[in-house]
Amino acid sequence: MNDMTIGEAANRSGVSAKMIRHYETIGLIATPARQENNYRTYGAGDIHRLRFIRRARALGYPVATIRQLLTLWDDTNRSSADVKQLAQAHAAAMRRKIAELDAMARTVEYLAAACAGDHRLDCPILEDLIVNSQQSAAVARDDGDLAHPVSMVNMGSAA
Amino acid sequence: MNDMTIGEAANRSGVSAKMIRHYETIGLIATPARQENNYRTYGAGDIHRLRFIRRARALGYPVATIRQLLTLWDDTNRSSADVKQLAQAHAAAMRRKIAELDAMARTVEYLAAACAGDHRLDCPILEDLIVNSQQSAAVARDDGDLAHPVSMVNMGSAA
DNA sequence: ATCGACCTTCCCTCTATGGGAGGGTCAAGG
DNA sequence: CCTTGACCCTCCCATAGAGGGAAGGTCGAT
CATH class of the missing domain: 1.10.1660.10 (Multidrug-efflux Transporter Regulator; Chain: A; Domain 2)
Structure with a gap:
């Protein structure tokens, strides 16, 4: 076999x-x-x-x-409750990550929409990065609990 | 200074x-x-x-x-269009990741909901993992373009 | 004999962040 | 004068999940 x-x-x-x-x-x-x-x-x-x-x-x-x-x-003595618990925790973790990404995406989209996108150099996006650089991120911190050392999101690519 | x-x-x-x-x-x-x-x-x-x-x-x-x-x-000769382009590409990448995570989360939530979660060992979640193990993931493949080598999502934690 | 398609192990790379060792610098207080 | 503590320095290591690639062994077919 x-x-x-x-x-x-x-x-x-x-x-x-x-x-x-x-x-x-x-x-x-x-x-x-x-x-x-x-x-x-x-x-x-x-x-x-x-x-x-x-x-x-x-x-x-x-x-x-x-x-x-x-x-x-x-484990032939397992209870389905254990499996369900793992699934729910996993789903919750994904939902958290989605909320985090969504908050960031909404901010970036908002800024991009406000940007003329022409030949001039004035740009609300850069303005935001300069001006709002004292605030923390949108939802950048993951809320304790089962959180890992890495709190910020790592995008695979963007440009 | x-x-x-x-x-x-x-x-x-x-x-x-x-x-x-x-x-x-x-x-x-x-x-x-x-x-x-x-x-x-x-x-x-x-x-x-x-x-x-x-x-x-x-x-x-x-x-x-x-x-x-x-x-x-x-760059004092920059055009805001360049900045906007970067922002839009980034937002799009985040939206793609969100869609990917959402598809996975919905599947896991669906399975968890179908699971009794009691002391018995029958569990639709494990059934899925065994039975559906020939299909590819929900949206696991990222669609070419600006994609990185890593196609599957890495969750920070789950349980 | 040799070519090609396998297999083996070992090391490196990616992303972004942090931990920690081992040692130097400096100011305050005994 | 010397210690203590709070800094700073440079390295190396680890994380999570996947892949790249080198250097070499094995095997079947030509």
Whole structure:
């Protein structure tokens, strides 16, 4: 049953070989058996688990939470309340981040709308950055609780 | 006029001393003059610039964009159209991220609502993770354009 | 024999921020 | 004069999640 190489496992699970190795080193998945040539071998069960992880990542679950979900998945004595709790906490965290982003987006959009966007150099956007530079951000602080060290949002790109 | 130490500059600008040094190494701010004891010295102009940066970060601008904004700020031949363009691109990027997060949050909320949350182990959330593990994410792919290598969302925390 | 497609490990990069070690500087107070 | 404490300095490390790429082993087919 343990017959797939990491490449096949990647294809079937949708998780890249690189990430499969990574999940192994951080202990999300078990250390796989090796062939004589030292190649990792995976079976149907591993693919299942990898797909579970991929789906959970696609739903935005951080790896730390996925670890808990996998534990619950394996636990035949689990109660659905635990799973639900994780889901609700995750949804709430996403809602918080959305509110934060939305507040920033609204401010930027407001400023952009107020900017003529012509050849002149007067610009309300730069004015704001200069003048309002004493206030804190819109919703830049994440409200304690389960908050992480990083409070400001990191946009992937913008220009 | 150049009389402040980095600590004072941090207090007055709201940017931590650590980050002031960091912005210096990545070239966001100029290399400051030093005292005889090798301490950095800052003046009113530096504080102004640091506040500008802080405000821009609070609005979610990535550092790369702030670099451009600072260039425009310094440029007395700038046209407001350039600044507006940066703002609109940034707002659009945030809106894209919000849509992505919202799609994920709605899915997770839907699943959580469908989960009894009691002592039993049946759970639609885990079912989804297992069953739907072949589909890609809700809106997990960011649509080309200005997209970065990272397509999935990284939540700061969730549980 | 050799080519190409795999696999292995190890290290580096990205974003933005902070922690902490190990050591220098300086003013106040004993 | 010396200590204490509050600064400052420069490095290195860590975070989260993914990927790039080098240097080398393995294997099947030509």
